[in-house]
Amino acid sequence: MGDARIPTVSGTHLSHDALVAEQAEGSSYELRSLAPDQIELRNRLGAGARYDSDRAPREALTLARRGTAYFLRKLQELSDAELDDESAIPGRSRRYVVAEVGYQARWMAEAVEAVRVQSTAPQISxxxxxxxxxxxxxxxxxxLRYLAWHATTHLNVEWRDLGDDDWDREIEVSGRTMNFxxxxxxxxxLIWQxxxxxxxxxxxRDxxxxxxxxxxxxLLHER
Structure with missing residues (x-):
């Protein structure tokens, strides 16, 4: 059986690579402050497209999305057999790294969704x-690949659905207070690491x- 690489979306939707690239460029300010090509993109995507709220942490979101694109690209380069090899985390395979990235994204997405719909966040010890x-x-x-791809996409959607006031809210999850x-x-x-x-x-240096x-x-001096 061949490698199980991350799926792409066909038809009228963006491919996975294009979607991640668009996510990395996403921001949330008024159209009048956007560059002409960004205004053109928003007009082309239409009113149904999601954008970050005006008070979203733009810099952090951009860095997280760029890290997601980078991580998924490096994951895509690995064969299934290579996932069994040791990672830089002592005693852990690359599979463990992928699982951590995926499960953290899922946990965060569920916590964000809970605040957005005013429900109780899932608890895990x-x-x-x-x-x-x-x-x-x-x-x-x-x-494992699908977990990483789906969970990171879900988290990005939840981020974009948060309103201005939601970003400064806190929620207690597993005994910890988290500010979004x-x-x-x-x-x-975490995603870059x-x-x-x-x-x-x-x-x-990347x-x-x-x-x-x-x-x-x-390591800041390394270029």
Whole structure:
């Protein structure tokens, strides 16, 4: 059986690569402040397209989306057999890295959705989280790739559905209080770090300086 690579969307919708690229460029200010090509894109996509709210943390969202595109591209380059190889995390395979990226995105998306629809966020203990990652590491390659692709796409949709006031709200999940605005920076840090941890040619100099100063300040001089 061939490799189970990340699917693309056909027809009138953007391909996966085009969707991620568009996500990385997404922002949330008035049309009059957009560049002409961005205004043209919004007009072409139509009124049904999603955009970030005006008070969304634009810089952090852009960095997180760029990191997502980078991570998924490095994942796409790996064969199914190569997913079994060791990652930069001691004692953990690349599968574990992919599972962590996917499950964190799913957890964040569910938490954001809970606030948006005013429901109770799902709770998971630290032990439950570790067990979930262990199970994720053993998923079939196709399922593992789909987890990463689907969960990151879902999270991006939830971010874009948050209103202005929602971004400063806090929610308690598993005993921790989370502010959505700050959580985007956490996601940006993790997605770029894990892209490097795949040990698939990812370079620290590819990581935006704004993220490197948060996860590895001593590497900021590397270009």
């Amino acid at each position: 630290e032990a439950g989280h570790r067990a979930q990652l262990e199970r994720g590491e053993s998923l079939p390659s196709r399922a 605005r700050d959580s985007v920076w956490g996601r940006a840090e 894990r892209a490097i941890d795949l040990r698939n040619g990812g370079l620290w 990581v935006p300086p704004e993220v490197r100063t948060r996860i590895a300040p001593e």
